[in-house]
Amino acid sequence: MSIAVETIVAAWRPEYEVPVSDVGTIADVARPLSRFERLTQNSLFRRGMVLVVLAVIWEAYATYLDNELLFPRFSDTMVALWTQSWHGPLLSRTLFSLELLAVGYSIGIALAGILVVISVSTKVGDDVLSALTSMFNPLPAIALLPLALLWFGLGVQSIIFVVIHSVLWAVALNTHVGFKSVSQTLKMAGQNFGLRGLGYIGGILLPAAFPSILGGLKIGWAFAWRTLIAAELVFGATSRQGGLGWFIFENRNSLETSNVFAGLFTVIIIGLLVESVVFRAIELRTIYRWGMQH
Amino acid sequence: MTVAVLPRVADSVPLPSGEQVQAAPLLSVRGVTLQYKTRDQLVTATYRVSFNVYEGDRFVLLGPSGCGKSSLLKAVGGFIEPVEGRLELAGKPIRKPGPDRMMVFQEFDQLLPWKTVRQNVTYPMQVSGRFDKAKIAVQVERLLEATNLTRFADAYPHMLSGGMKQRVAIARAMAMEPAMLLMDEPFAALDALTRRSMQAELLSLWEQTRFTMLFVTHSITEALIVGTRILLLSPHPGQVRAEIDASDVDLGSMGSDRFSALNDRISQLLFNSAADLS
Numbered sequence: 001m002s003i004a005v006e007t008i009v010a011a012w013r014p015e016y017e018v019p020v021s022d023v024g025t026i027a028d029v030a031r032p033l034s035r036f037e038r039l040t041q042n043s044l045f046r047r048g049m050v051l052v053v054l055a056v057i058w059e060a061y062a063t064y065l066d067n068e069l070l071f072p073r074f075s076d077t078m079v080a081l082w083t084q085s086w087h088g089p090l091l092s093r094t095l096f097s098l099e100l101l102a103v104g105y106s107i108g109i110a111l112a113g114i115l116v117v118i119s120v121s122t123k124v125g126d127d128v129l130s131a132l133t134s135m136f137n138p139l140p141a142i143a144l145l146p147l148a149l150l151w152f153g154l155g156v157q158s159i160i161f162v163v164i165h166s167v168l169w170a171v172a173l174n175t176h177v178g179f180k181s182v183s184q185t186l187k188m189a190g191q192n193f194g195l196r197g198l199g200y201i202g203g204i205l206l207p208a209a210f211p212s213i214l215g216g217l218k219i220g221w222a223f224a225w226r227t228l229i230a231a232e233l234v235f236g237a238t239s240r241q242g243g244l245g246w247f248i249f250e251n252r253n254s255l256e257t258s259n260v261f262a263g264l265f266t267v268i269i270i271g272l273l274v275e276s277v278v279f280r281a282i283e284l285r286t287i288y289r290w291g292m293q294h
Numbered sequence: 295m296t297v298a299v300l301p302r303v304a305d306s307v308p309l310p311s312g313e314q315v316q317a318a319p320l321l322s323v324r325g326v327t328l329q330y331k332t333r334d335q336l337v338t339a340t341y342r343v344s345f346n347v348y349e350g351d352r353f354v355l356l357g358p359s360g361c362g363k364s365s366l367l368k369a370v371g372g373f374i375e376p377v378e379g380r381l382e383l384a385g386k387p388i389r390k391p392g393p394d395r396m397m398v399f400q401e402f403d404q405l406l407p408w409k410t411v412r413q414n415v416t417y418p419m420q421v422s423g424r425f426d427k428a429k430i431a432v433q434v435e436r437l438l439e440a441t442n443l444t445r446f447a448d449a450y451p452h453m454l455s456g457g458m459k460q461r462v463a464i465a466r467a468m469a470m471e472p473a474m475l476l477m478d479e480p481f482a483a484l485d486a487l488t489r490r491s492m493q494a495e496l497l498s499l500w501e502q503t504r505f506t507m508l509f510v511t512h513s514i515t516e517a518l519i520v521g522t523r524i525l526l527l528s529p530h531p532g533q534v535r536a537e538i539d540a541s542d543v544d545l546g547s548m549g550s551d552r553f554s555a556l557n558d559r560i561s562q563l564l565f566n567s568a569a570d571l572s
Contacts, residue, residue, distance in 0.1 A: 185401040188373060191391040193418040203421065207408045290407045291452025 044276065072258040077265055080258040088259075090247060094266055097243030100156060101228050104163025108220065111164065112171040117201060120179055133173040141166035141227040145234060159231045166223035174216025178209025211287045218279055222271070229267055318385065319346035320506055321370065321474060326379035328365045328532075339365035340532035342379065345525050347474070347508060352500060354521030354540075355510045358564065362532030363510045367478050370508060371397050383473060393422045396467035400479040402459045405451040405466075412438065412447040415466045422470065437465040440499060457488040464496070468505065475507040481516070493519050494545055514560050518553060519545050526563050536563050 039045050055074050062073035072080075084090035119129035141162045148158040182205055190204035206213070232245020242250070244263060251259035287293040323346070328339040339362035347353045355363040368374045369381055372391040381388040383395065396418075398404070405414050415437060419430045438444045441461045451459055460480050467475055481489040493516065500507070511517050517524050522541040527534060538560065543553045 183401070183403050185399050185404045186406070188371075188391070188397070189399070189404050189406075191373070192371065192393065192395075192397050193421045194391070194393045195421060199421070203417075204406070207406070210408070286408070290450055292407055 044280075047276065069255060069257055072261055076258045077261040080256075080262040081265055084247075084259055084262050090244075090259075090262065090266065093242060093244050093247040094270070097228060097232065097245070098270070100159055100243060101163060101224055104160045104228070105167050105221065105224050107160070108164040108167025108224070109171055109217070112168050112175060112216075115168075115172050116175045116179065117198070119176060120201065120205065121197075129172060129176055133169050133176065136165070137169040137173055139165075141223065142230045142234075145231055159228065162227050162231050163224050166227040167220040170220040170223055171213070171216040174219065175209060175213045178212025178216075179205050181212065182208040211292050214279070214282065214287065218275070221274060221279075225267075225271060225274075320349045320351075320384055321347040321508070322380075322382045323347075323366070323370070324380045324382075326366070326369060326376045326381060328362060328369055328374055329377050330365065330374070338531040340527070343527070343532060343534055344379075345534065345537065347506060349506050350504045351506055352520055352522045353506075353508050354517040354524045355508065355527060356514065356517040356521075356524050356560070356564075357512065357527030357532065357535075358529050359512060360529040360532075361527035362529075363512075363527055364478055366527075366532070367397075367476050367508060367510050370474075371395055371476050393418060393424075393470050394473045395476055396470045396472040397476040397478065398460070398463045398467050398480045400482050402451075402456055402483065404463055405459055407451050410448050410450055411443055411454070411462050414451065414462055415469050418466060418470055424470075433469050437469050440502065441465040441495070455488075456484050457492055460484065460492060461495070464499070468499070468503070473506065475505055477507060477509045479510050479512070482511070482513075489516075490545075496520065497544060514557055514564075515548075517560070518543050518556055519548070524560070526560060528564070 033041065059074040062071050062076075065071050068076065081090070115125075115129050115132070118125040120126070144165055145158065145162050148161040152158040152161060186204060186208050190200055193203075195203050228243070229245040229248075232243045233249050244266060248260055248263035248267075251257075251263060283293070324344050325342045326344070327341050329336055330339060331337075343362075343366060345353075355366055357363050365374060369376055370383075370388065372388050372395065375389075388395075406417065409417060412434060415434045416430060419425050419433065425433065435444075438447050441464060443458070443461055443465060446454065446458065451462065454462070463480070481492050484492060497520070499505075509517075509520050511520070518540050522539070524538045524540050525534060526536045526538065538556065540556060543550070543556060547553050
């Protein structure tokens, strides 16, 4: 009986072996995307389209409002941006601001680096950094400006001081957290290679924590840029020198609203450029290439 | 000081069954007790474990989870300090991690994700300062070739499969020409098919250079395939149960009488000691 059933099954479902055939072009599924497909894949292009739409809405609303003193049109702002850049002080003011920012940002990062190196080398350093970051990170840098004015007087030093404060804690906190979350296996591998001290920090901890560090650098940059403009606005009334913040303040005083908008526009543009060109380029070359972030 | 209380196991350790009798073991582990702290208790991982590894051995530490085999390997690696006993490599006490004992971990994230396959193999050689530039280049290419990685030399680790990552880790470790290769369940996270081919590859690499390796596993089959000598450990805390010669079985003899006899004997030893405790 069972033999009969087996024969029937074998007849229905015979065993077989087949050599693997060459599938040729059908299996070659990779095909270059068309130009339009590639364009819609590009986030820079998509974001650019959003900006274009926003500009159109702005222009339409301002034309409808028709009040140049309160809300100038997009086109007026663009004209102001052009003339203030090439025939006015906007460009030099912007460069002045960026210079302050670069100085404050670099010093802030350097200090953060020193703090974190100390904190990973000793237990006490770790406690000190944790206490410092949790104390100072929530303190808005601009709140320190009055103190900075008292200590350093009216001038570049006071602004740099508050910029450093705004960068330092964000970068230190993120780097510290990043170092702590490096996987145990990776740490052991590094020690296994014979890496010690600074070689170990630079060779293993720093690159392994890079996604977190880059996050800290981005936050630090955003804090610093805001703080700088805000500090310049306060300074604007009292200092001879000035940056972009002062440009905005000055033009508001003389009711040149389209220039105020041009100033604000410059603040935004620089913010966008740094975020989506500079940091984006760094991300693509590092954490995306390394598969540490998708 | 602690040495005095230890039993003199050295005399009772059987000699390796090879043709020539080596004078001194490469690695000597004497009465090693390991403990580690968890949040609220002190756990004893191994209790007075002793064994000798000789040059060219494929020495396997085998036991169920909780027998402290990984802790033992980490102690040999220099990551854990024993609370009692001595660990000596070529007569020198082991104090800290070093490139003379290259470790291959179970976890896939042991590779540096910011370096390509080639750079991953090259980096420890550069760091150690033991090799000159020309030697590094030649050695790296030779090992990439030996581990079938040449085609993927410029890929980053995240593009590789688990088996490939472990291959890179093995290539990286072997490139350093360590006195001893420490392998902490390197194939445990791989699928069964990949594991089998990795075992075969490891054995053929061993045939080429006859390196000494200390291999941790919880699989009896893997221990029999990979090892020439097997140290059985009983759990909670880890203690030596037996040391078995398995130099006459490998991948080719799977399913043979000798293989299954050894398999049965080992299971008996492991499960009996578990029964003793309960």
